[in-house]
Amino acid sequence: MKTELPADLRARVLSAAQASPAPARAAVQRGTLVTLLVGVAALLVVFIAGGADLKTRPPAFVAMTAGGWALIAAAATWAGAARGGKMLGRSAPILVVATLVIGPSFMAWMFLGTTMWPGTLGYDAPLRAHLVCLAFVCAMAIGPFFALAVIRRASDPVHPRATGAALGAIAGAWAGVMGDLHCPVSEAMHVGIGHVLPVVLFAIVGALVGRRVLGI
Amino acid sequence: MDAALPIWSVIGCAPSPQVRVFHGRSAGVEEGDGGRETARVDGAMERYAAGDESAFAELYDLLAPRLFGYLMRQTRERARAEDLLQQTLLQMHAARGRFIPGAQVTPWAFAIARRLMIDGLRRGKREVLRAEGEGGEGSEPVADAPAADDLVQAQQLAGRIQKELARLPENQRVAFELIKQEGLSVAQAAQVLGTTVTAVKLRAHRAYEALRGILGDT
Numbered sequence: 001m002k003t004e005l006p007a008d009l010r011a012r013v014l015s016a017a018q019a020s021p022a023p024a025r026a027a028v029q030r031g032t033l034v035t036l037l038v039g040v041a042a043l044l045v046v047f048i049a050g051g052a053d054l055k056t057r058p059p060a061f062v063a064m065t066a067g068g069w070a071l072i073a074a075a076a077t078w079a080g081a082a083r084g085g086k087m088l089g090r091s092a093p094i095l096v097v098a099t100l101v102i103g104p105s106f107m108a109w110m111f112l113g114t115t116m117w118p119g120t121l122g123y124d125a126p127l128r129a130h131l132v133c134l135a136f137v138c139a140m141a142i143g144p145f146f147a148l149a150v151i152r153r154a155s156d157p158v159h160p161r162a163t164g165a166a167l168g169a170i171a172g173a174w175a176g177v178m179g180d181l182h183c184p185v186s187e188a189m190h191v192g193i194g195h196v197l198p199v200v201l202f203a204i205v206g207a208l209v210g211r212r213v214l215g216i
Numbered sequence: 217m218d219a220a221l222p223i224w225s226v227i228g229c230a231p232s233p234q235v236r237v238f239h240g241r242s243a244g245v246e247e248g249d250g251g252r253e254t255a256r257v258d259g260a261m262e263r264y265a266a267g268d269e270s271a272f273a274e275l276y277d278l279l280a281p282r283l284f285g286y287l288m289r290q291t292r293e294r295a296r297a298e299d300l301l302q303q304t305l306l307q308m309h310a311a312r313g314r315f316i317p318g319a320q321v322t323p324w325a326f327a328i329a330r331r332l333m334i335d336g337l338r339r340g341k342r343e344v345l346r347a348e349g350e351g352g353e354g355s356e357p358v359a360d361a362p363a364a365d366d367l368v369q370a371q372q373l374a375g376r377i378q379k380e381l382a383r384l385p386e387n388q389r390v391a392f393e394l395i396k397q398e399g400l401s402v403a404q405a406a407q408v409l410g411t412t413v414t415a416v417k418l419r420a421h422r423a424y425e426a427l428r429g430i431l432g433d434t
Contacts, residue, residue: 005284006298010276013302017272017309028313082260085316087324088407155314157307157324157331158410216307216331 032151039147046140047178056184061117066180068109073173076102080166081148088158095162097204099169106176106196107188114186125190131181133194141175141202149206149213157216164210168202175202253278257321261308265315276305279321283329285399300336304329323407325399330390330408356425380430384423391416392423 010045023031054062090098113120114121148167156163179195257278258264264271285303287297307328308321381389387409394405395416406416 005280006294009298009302010223010273010280013276013280013305014273016302016306020306020310022310023313024314025265025313026267066310083316083319085319085323086407087316087319088327091406093408093412155311158408162410167347216328 007196029032035150037149038092039144042143042146043140043175043178046143047116050136050140050182052181053184054181055130056118057120057186058117061113061120061186062181064116065110065113065186066134066177068113069106069173069177069180071103071110072102073177076173077170080082080163080170081152089156089163092159092162095159095166099162099165100187102169102173103196103199106173106199107192108193110186111188114188120186123185123187125185125194129185130163130190130193133179133185133190134197137175137179137195137198138170138181140178141198144174145171145202145206150207152214154214154216156210156214160213160215161207161210163214164206166206167214168204168206169199169209171206172199230383252392254320254322258319259320261312261315262317264309265312265317272309275308279325280305283325284324285314286326287329287333289393296336300329300332303332307332320404320407323404324401326394326398326404327408363398376430377427380427381423385425388419388423388426392418392427395420396424 048141080091081093089095145168148171149164152163152167175198176195179198183190183194185191185194254302257275260271260274260278264275275350280301284301287300288294291297304325307327381392384392391405391409394400395402395407400408402413402416402420405420406413409416
């Protein structure tokens, strides 16, 4: 089997590249920064519109739950969104773990918090309150999710669905952190549906659109 | 057939120096010419990402022969392989601004080529058939000008191995091919396949054992 390169292919490839210039790293980094800022701003706009509730709960409890969730979200962002110095990103098992671990970690951390501050429990929120929080947290997650998808678009030739799921879960996680600052209800059912379910929903959306948006 | 003979010498491919996973060397360690070439590829991509337009030609010169060989072995169709090579390099060109300083280029390039090839197959635009019964086509002449009988025997054996390779589960076959035929390290193959080093080692080892069993019977 002859595998010599055709003589004219080099010229064809180089001229095709010349015909469609691609931005170098500096320009891409500027674009990435702007996109990230837009995503974070979109989250903050929704959060400010909804308002924070920091007075009806002990400040230490709020600091513990929201702070803990922020650490979990940051760890997931490191594991799922950063590429670990490789163009192909982290392996699928790591992405899957980063995606799956957020929800249970959030619930466990909240359970720990409510165990330490039992007074934060007792308000049995109606279903409507669960759904309002669900919609609010989902609205906050949209901006970061779009930003992450734009930044990583057409970049994953190996496991775009897993990457998409991880990015979705990360966006949902940061929205969940802000949702915890917004909502004073700490009851497990409410936290599960209103604050943590968006992590799952956005992970599913990310997995569904991952191939088309993030794949090469 | 001497079972100790490396399989790649029979199937007619020349692995790079880092291909030593089953012979007591650590995974991902590159040395000698292979390591130097990898460094040159990475350096060219780094310069291209930083804005040096001329580095793309160098990148082509360093990567295209390997990628083309891989694509030819996979598709066995020259026009298709050329098309995929062009697409692969243009994808790398389009993504140059996102190249991470210090990242490895080779597994990235192979992963893009592989993805484009799989997508092409899935779209059904072209039927790519693995050669069956074309024993000698994938093999290069055995070193040291062997006798005609030996050559025929080696070609027959290579054909049989190719057939057996095609029969292996896809994940084992691909892992084996990336390491043994394309000369990627285990770590690089793991990146291309999006899995762990351990998983790739296991898959390639199983493929190797299956093929060794066949050689042992010969």
